[in-house]
Amino acid sequence: MSKKLRRKMMMSDTHHLGASRTAREIKDWMPSTTSADSALLPEITILQDRNQDLYRNNGIAAGVKQTSKDNVIGTGLRLNSKPNYRLLGKDITWANEFAKQAEALWEDYSESVFFDAGLSLNFDAFTNLNYDSVIQNGEAAIIPLWIPGRGSKISTCFQAIDTARLCNPNNQIDTPSLRGGISFDQYGAPTAYHVKKTHPGDNYFMAGGEGWETIPARTEFGRKRFLHIFKKERPGQSRGKAIASSVLAAFNLLGKYQLTELQAAHVNSKVAMILESDMSVEQACQMLGITPQEYFTERNDWRGSLESAATIKLPVGDKFNSHVPNRPATAYVGYMEQLAREIGAGFNIPYELVMKDFSKTNYSSARAALLEAWRFFHSERRWFSSMWCDEVWMLILEEMVNKKMIDAPGFYQNKRAYCGAEWIGPGRGAIDPLKEGKADIEELNNNLTTYKDAYAKRGKDYLQEFDQIAIEKAEMKERGITVQDVSSRLSFKGNEYPEDESQEEL
Secondary structure, eight states, X not given: OOHHHXXXXXXXXSSSGGGOSSOTTTTTOOOOOOOHHHHHGGGHHHHHHHHHHHHHHOHHXXXXXXXXXXXXXXXXXXXXXXXXXXXXXOOHHHHHHHHHHHHHHHHHHHTSGGGBTTSSOOHHHHHHHHHHHHHHHSEEEEEEEEOOSSSOSOOEEEEEEOGGGBOOGGGOOOBTTEETTEEEOTTSOEEEEEXXXXXXXXXXXXXXXTOEEEEESBOTTSOBSOEEEEOOOSTTOOSOOOGGGGGHHHHHHHHHHHHHHHHHHHHHTTEEEEEOXXXXXXXXXXXXXXXXXXXXXXXXXXXXXXOTTEEEEXXXXXXXXXXXXXXXXXXXXXXXXXXXXXXXXXXXXXXXXXXXXXXXXXXXHHHHXXXXXXXXXXXXXXXXXXXXXXXXXXXXXXXXXXXXXXXXTTTTTSHHHHTOEEEEOSOOOOXXXXXXXXXXHHXXXXXXXXXXXXXXXXXXXXXXXXXXXXXXXXXXXXXXXXXXXXXXXXXXXXXXXXXXXTOOBO
């Protein structure tokens, strides 16, 4: 600790310099004491509106959102049923058979548009829509519905609603038992959700926009009737906050600065030459045979426009003084890069992925950045799948059991045990596939991992891969083809494959 800092602490009115009310550097920093909801709910509408506008109009923000979706959701999350067979008093053989049947039934239903009450989205598309809402609004809201007789064996379907419709009836103020459109019991558990019949932005041209529908959180027998997906960062928090909220100001500055530089560069490119006359007004009037009044009338009616590489003639007697703003500024690249790094930190995504720029990165740095990003994507997927996929699977499996589509004795007493699942998303990817493939083989040989985990890391289901391998081996044997025959045709020849695996620069 420096002597200067130690002296400041000794002179401070508090034991912690950060709590001082007199230190010059922080004496004006006096945030108020607020609860989670009192800090968020009065500002949630403006935060969501600004976040939505950001993703509509800022290319970097739209790119960050797409990067997150590609790595967390990808083309979809695939069910890997994992019933807790020990708790159920079963063995691993039973668990595998149960999982195969459950996954087959789920695949048949989830890949159809019957998953969506509006008959337009399957499970994967619906999942992407929900994650979009989580990124932009900090939350997603879904209503499970029961609509039989539409051509599907499963009657459960889902309707997504805009979170802006979740608000207090008649726009009344928040109370301890009603906050942000949600009613709570004495323990803070949601009991009902209040949904406006139309979006608040539709009031100007849609009739009946002021009506609300109250949806109980659960049925009398405990089945969920409303799914509210958001990250709770503080006790007592009722609604979600978008991840970009902490860097909205930086995003706004970056967009304005970038637009200003582009506009300045555009203006500078317009005029290539200016022609002017050194004649006076009197000389011009005498030459043209007009009066000064007529001259000024003509001059005021003159409209010169800037054109790229154009030559502009100024009225006689006018002078042109050039202005060179030196745009883009010399600090433009550095400023944009620093803002992008701060924005990436707010998103928990490295700069390289925010800007899709690996030009300043060597192999080691790129690997470290991508591993850090993968930790975030992996934890994000685990959280999202527990909030969305697990809840959906529980509702669907419950209906399958009740309709005798799958046998699950004592389901309601052991619902969680039967509904255990993992959700396989896109693979992590590899900077050096050959090295990482060899590492997987070493771990498998030393029992440090399993085929299930190794395939899941690549976004694949090990059972499906085993089935495919068995089919291919049988067909090779039938045709008299050996593995060596196939390998010789697939192998690289000459210098097609890089020999230097230790290359440091990407």
